[in-house]
Amino acid sequence: MKRETLKNWQSVRKEVLNRIHSRQWKPGELIPNEADLAQEFGCARSTVNRALQNLADDGLLDRRRKAGTRVAMHPVRKATMSIPVIRNEIIARGSAYGYDLISSERSTPPPHVAALMGLAPRAGVIHIVCVHSADDTPYVIEDRWISSDWVSPDDMVNFANLSPNEWLVTHVPFTAGDIAFSAISAGAFEAALLGCELGAASFVIDRTTRNNERTITTVRLIFAPGYRIDTEI
Amino acid sequence: MKRETLKNWQSVRKEVLNRIHSRQWKPGELIPNEADLAQEFGCARSTVNRALQNLADDGLLDRRRKAGTRVAMHPVRKATMSIPVIRNEIIARGSAYGYDLISSERSTPPPHVAALMGLAPRAGVIHIVCVHSADDTPYVIEDRWISSDWVSPDDMVNFANLSPNEWLVTHVPFTAGDIAFSAISAGAFEAALLGCELGAASFVIDRTTRNNERTITTVRLIFAPGYRIDTEI
DNA sequence: TAGTGGTCTAGACCACCCG
């Protein structure tokens, strides 16, 4: 059987992936170096390099200088999920988007929020609670704290019609953030806003975002029972 | 102010990121083309290309031929989380790992499993329920169905001491999969195995993996209440 | 159809680190 030359990095990637999946190259095994593969495939070394780097990024290969490239022992599969603006998520589902501001006030942060955001006890913060709905059914509660450094007084008015989620995305750039996923039982507060039973299991996302070490905002999203987030690997 | 030349793609990436974060280049705005940036930075176009492609992969730039490169309107941040072997996850937390096989039997799939896995009603499947624990406290229930095509009879014995989670990772290669995250209220079954109260909110991961269109296994992981999964963006 | 990003090439040098 004669092998045609592989001229682009995607096809090289595919061929290497085949050899891994077919166990021609087994987990932990050393594969030929870039120069040899380039010769075999009839392409430049940089093309092979691009393909192998891409596979290493995906966690399927372990690469080290001098040691060479090995098939990953435990293919560290990474689930990646995009974090869209809530309004877009609801619209993408084909539902009508609704938004209700529940409360909005300037104050000082309670201890757990001050700790989470790394703020002084007397720092100024804005606390906003609102509900996003899909086809008039509550979809998620947005319970957010924003360091007041980032919000001018005029902006407060906006939150009556524009969710802080969306406002922040378009007005305040961030450089890093933490995300946590968990589950909680709906208390009286959540049950009332989501229109669900007391104790129902809700999916929760906690997110804190920063701009160069300065915390901008921390938010808890409490989804209506039944919510699920899908992705592929 | 004189700019020093940026010679590697990481520093170009960093500089571009700076301009985005400082709003010198605002969301939706067109940035200079690769050739111009290369000249400004004093490096080759391919170096700029590498940096910009990397940023586009991260969702911070939108690039289209002829149309040019724009700062993403809504920085589509992607949370990526690695999916480790449960035993390693528990050990990484510094806890002692424990494993208990609850049940293991060959049968035919119930309708919802057959549908999920795309199997015939009379196909052979293996149903395994087991519990992983950390420091003798139940950590997660693994409720798994495996198409019997992938398991020889001898392997059944193994599951007494080795979790199917771990066995599959090291013995059966997969090419793709779906993952879903959700929350459920613990029923009698879950409460008994996890040692939690009836109705407690549990974090759930459903995962189905395939090898070239043939489904290998589907699993539901039901975590003990309080579990949370952390990641960064 | 012209301008932009996408990619390949051949060669080169370097950084790392296993033996």
Place this chain on the structure above:
DNA sequence: GGGTGGTCTAGACCACTAG
């Protein structure tokens, strides 16, 4: 020390698509 991956370069051609 020497082999390996990591990266840069300059040039070239191609693919796509907005105007």
